[in-house]
Amino acid sequence: MKLLLRLVISTLAVLVGAHLIPGVSVESFTTAIIVAIVLGILNTFLKPVLQILALPITILTLGLFYFVVNVFIIYLASFLVDGFYISNFFSALLFGLVVSVVSALLGMFLD
Template sequence: MFLRLLLNAVALLLVARIFPGLLEVRGVFGALAAAFVMGLVNTLVKPLVVLLTLPLTVVTFGLFLLVINALMLLLVSWIVPGFEVKGFWEAIGASVILSLVSGLLASLVGTQRGG
């Protein structure tokens, strides 16, 4: 769990550095705080939002999940002072890129989704 937090923080820092127009992370502690809150939001809030919007997700063949991920990222941005997402469309782009970078880092380190 702690390794996953570190990997997500590194992913946030990488995405912020490579794509500065999408999001801004102020330092390592901002990245760690954002990764921690993102884990909480994705564990506690996101499942409820996915359940409530299931008909819309089905109608859009799952594409609405991109919107949900972007909204979760914006929520984290609103909660964590050292983390800022520039806007809604940037949140969509950032959530896609973060998923890719986090997955790549997890596969390089050898962590699994469930662990």
């Protein structure tokens, strides 16, 4: 049941991010669900590997390269899911921040 609630929260966060950030579009609610699932899978399996590989650059940039890894994950999700479009780097960066904040705020009610 908690997994389903997390999926709903992630989907709502994707929809809010797409609505607030210019340059990000999600065609439908079904697409937002798929984006939430794909982002969850990529963040679970690929992101830790990328963070370990990028650790030297992340240390040199005082942690700012972490945002680049996050943007790469969002771009990859955009490539994998039809109906989810990101126009530029800055839009992907803001989208990632909005999705994280909205997910955290809505997730507080879950715990």
